[in-house]
Amino acid sequence: MDKAFVGRQPIFTPAQEVYGYELLFRSSETSAADFRDGDHATATVLMSAFTDIGLQTLVNDKRAFINTTRNLLVDGTLSCLPQDRMVLEVLEDVDPEPEILHALRELRETGYTIALDDFVYRPELEPLVELADLIKIEFPAIANEDLAEHVSRLREHGVKTILAEKVETQEDFELCRDIGCDLFQGYFFSKPQVISRGKMQSNVAAVIRLVSELQDPNITPTDVEAIIQMDANLSYRLLRFVNSAAAGTTRKIGSLRQATALMGIHRLRSLASMLILTGLDEKKPKELINLAMTRAKTCELLANSSDSAHPERFYTVGLFSVLDAMLDQPMEDVLESLPLETEINDALLDQSGPMGEILRSVLNYETGTASQSTIGFTTVADAYQQSLRWLSESGQTL
Structure with missing residues (x-):
């Protein structure tokens, strides 16, 4: 199974308490970054952090520092991120051109914290300095005797927070602390630590379709829900993202409808762009995905026939009933990372409650033990066959 890797390096206060963590691209368990495309690297870190590993696991209640590129800043891709959790680091190769300054001004007005990375003062960078909340000075690149003047000049420009990076000795730390x-x-303090977890790839066709449909200015969250629910992997990643973005919330998400409404169209567009940037490929368990969609539709049909008030929740149960096989993890572990309602968790774990009863009937039909179900064999068979036809006619069969 594929794995997601994220490097994590803590950032400390003068009292050597953790203030936040910089999240870094890693392609393996080793602590070395190996990438050529900065856009892809940043998108991969973000999607791994939010959907595969979980932001809470990586940074707990601290801030996450993330490198950004010119393209990601200008095209609005970063707007799906939670403002109160992220510090956006502008890389040293980003010039203060009008498009960049406009993008940074908008991000800052929206509530994002802007940092300048690997910074060495030059007069032409002052337009960027004026928009920065935090500046990371590249300690080794500045002569010791010039450090105090460097910090003083940044303070004169209104910079409230200055971070000394690449501090490697006790003497380095004391010098940087003493100059303010x-x-x-x-x-x-600490070398980057690599955190890894099992990784799921979404159906690239579903993501591309989502990106395409989201270009419609009149699209609604309900329309988006209809697209996302056609792919179990994509549904899982959306719920994981919503949960990570609102880490610590007591709100429980019961369906994709709630998740899409909570995200909003603008943030869904940027999230879909992020998914494309991560280089989704076709390596996926095709039969499992077909099975998930068939179960989901069958559960929904059976819920409709029993006059359930929320058939979309039954669809969610069927769709997620194969997540343990997709992620190669026990269902208990998978559900711990999803903000699902108790009834949905119970249905998936114990097949209890109304949703669990319908799921159990569908599973019994698949294994030829439908006689053990409380729902009649013919009823389940008709719904299952209707679901297979729906899957084929919708063009989603893989």
Whole structure:
């Protein structure tokens, strides 16, 4: 099974308490970054952090620092991220051109914290300095005797938070602390730690269709829900993202309808763009996905026939009934990372409650033990066959 990897390096206060973590691209368990495309690297880190590993697991209640590129800043891809959890680091190769300044101004007005990475003061960078909440000075690139003046000049421009990065010794730390730096990062405190977890790839056809449909200015969250529910992997990643973005919330998500409404069209567009950037491929268990969609539709049809007030919840149960096989994890572990209602969890774990009863009837039909179900064999068979036809006619069969 594929794995997601994220490097994590803590950022400390003068009292050496953790302030936040910088999240870094990693392609393996080793602590080395190996990438050529900065856009892809940033998107991969974000999707791994929010959907595969979970932001809460990586940073708990601290801030997450993430490198950004010119393209991601200008095209609005980052707007799906939660403003109160992220610090957007503008890389040193991003110039203060009008498009960048406009994008940063909008992000800052929206509530994002803007940082300048690997910064060495030059007069031509002052337009960026004026928009920055935090500046990471590249400690080794500045002569020790010039550090105090460097910090003083940034303070004159209104910079409230200065972070000394690449601090490697006790002497480095004490020097940067004494000249007034507010935060510190480097090997003296901690080398990046690589966090990994099983990774699921979404159906690239479903993601592309979602991106295409989201270009319609009149599309509604209900329309988006109809697209997303056609792919179990994509549904899972959306719910994981919503849960990570609102880490610590007591709100429980009972269906894709709630998740899409909570995200809103604008943020869904940026999330879909992020998914495309992560280089989704066709490596997926096709039969499992077909099975998930067939179960989902069958559960929904059976719920409709029993006059359930929320048939979309039954669809969710059927869709997620194969997640343990897709992720190669026990269902208990999978559900711990999803903000689902208790009734849905019970249905998936114990096949209890009304949703669990219908799921059990569908599973019994598949295994030829429908006589053990409380729902009649003919009723389940008709719904299952109707679902297979729906899957074929919708063009989603893989």
